[in-house]
Amino acid sequence: MRTREFWRRDQVFDFMLPPLQSRELDLSHGIVLYLENVTVSFDGFKALNNLNLYVNSGELRCIIGANGAGKTTMMDVITGKTRPDTGSVFFGQRIDLTKYNESEIAAAGIGRKFQKPTVFENHTVLENLELALQANKTTFATLFARLNAEQRDRIDEVLKIIGLTDQVYLRAGLLSHGQKQWLEIGMLLVQNPYLLLVDEPVAGMTQQEIERTAELLLSLAEKHSVVVVEHDMVFVRSIARTVTVLHEGSVLAEGKMDEIQNNPKVIEVYLGSELTA
Numbered sequence: 446m447r448t449r450e451f452w453r454r455d456q457v458f459d460f461m462l463p464p465l466q467s468r469e470l471d472l473s474h475g476i477v478l479y480l481e482n483v484t485v486s487f488d489g490f491k492a493l494n495n496l497n498l499y500v501n502s503g504e505l506r507c508i509i510g511a512n513g514a515g516k517t518t519m520m521d522v523i524t525g526k527t528r529p530d531t532g533s534v535f536f537g538q539r540i541d542l543t544k545y546n547e548s549e550i551a552a553a554g555i556g557r558k559f560q561k562p563t564v565f566e567n568h569t570v571l572e573n574l575e576l577a578l579q580a581n582k583t584t585f586a587t588l589f590a591r592l593n594a595e596q597r598d599r600i601d602e603v604l605k606i607i608g609l610t611d612q613v614y615l616r617a618g619l620l621s622h623g624q625k626q627w628l629e630i631g632m633l634l635v636q637n638p639y640l641l642l643v644d645e646p647v648a649g650m651t652q653q654e655i656e657r658t659a660e661l662l663l664s665l666a667e668k669h670s671v672v673v674v675e676h677d678m679v680f681v682r683s684i685a686r687t688v689t690v691l692h693e694g695s696v697l698a699e700g701k702m703d704e705i706q707n708n709p710k711v712i713e714v715y716l717g718s719e720l721t722a
């Protein structure tokens with residue numbers, strides 16, 4: 446039965462879909478991302494179990510949860526790396542993300558930053574941003590292509606946002622760990638994503654870099670929607686507007702940081718030790 450459904454979806458319905466890039470993102474209900482009753486099983490184990498999550502347009506959402514709670518699997522489902530067994534995943538009102546692949550979803554405006562920075566160390570900060578801007582070209586073609594005025598302006602704007610204007614001609618390999626993380630966020634920003642997914646952005650950062658990252662992510666919200674997965678509770682407290690707590694593949698609690706911190710269920714399964722830190 447499942448095979449037949451997949452066959453029908455891939456062979457018939459996907460064929461009829463217009464390219465994702467050409468579809469307008471419909472934010473008329475103010476919600477950029479819908480996950481409804483999403484379940485993902487690995488060999489019978491439910492990494493996501495009827496997960497429901499709604500992210501508002503322009504919101505900065507923090508997702509917390511113990512190891513194995515399902516945070517990475519959730520990101521994988523949004524970006525098309527993992528297909529849910531059941532449930533629906535919508536980008537705005539109309540774009541069914543389960544019907545598209547990872548590169549189509551990225552091109553449609555969902556950028557993902559993994560925990561480990563993956564900048565091109567042998568290229569300058571500027572070249573890294575150029576490469577990200579023209580991600581569909583080869584490295585060689587990109588570095589020799591001329592940027593148009595709009596692209597140059599966008600790169601200048603992003604350099605200011607990520608605070609690397611003075612390092613524009615520096616080789617990325619010479620940046621500090623924090624600066625590499627910001628450059629990678631910049632590489633997503635040049636593509637003007639609607640939604641940014643950021644995985645543990647402050648792991649390994651100095652206190653000063655953590656504070657700068659908090660400012661950066663806060664400055665991105667509104668123009669973009671941002672979903673941050675993070676274990677560092679001090680950091681989460683400093684940026685959080687709404688916090689979602691995942692536990693065993695479902696939402697255990699959701700609300701303002703104060704409510705979450707005082708929620709007995711959350712304290713029991715996750716925050717007990719973190720809160721007193």
Ligand SMILES: Nc1ncnc2c1ncn2[C@@H]1O[C@H](COP(=O)(O)OP(=O)(O)OP(=O)(O)O)[C@@H](O)[C@H]1O
Pocket residue numbers: 487488491492510511512513514515516517518519
């Ligand atoms: N490909 C896979 N095959 C089998 N089990 C998997 C796979 N991916 C994830 N899991 C399991 O699913 C559960 C959820 O994993 P996931 O990585 O989503 O959790 P997480 O909240 O991101 O954890 P962490 O904070 O450690 O990164 C875990 O028990 C994990 O072992």
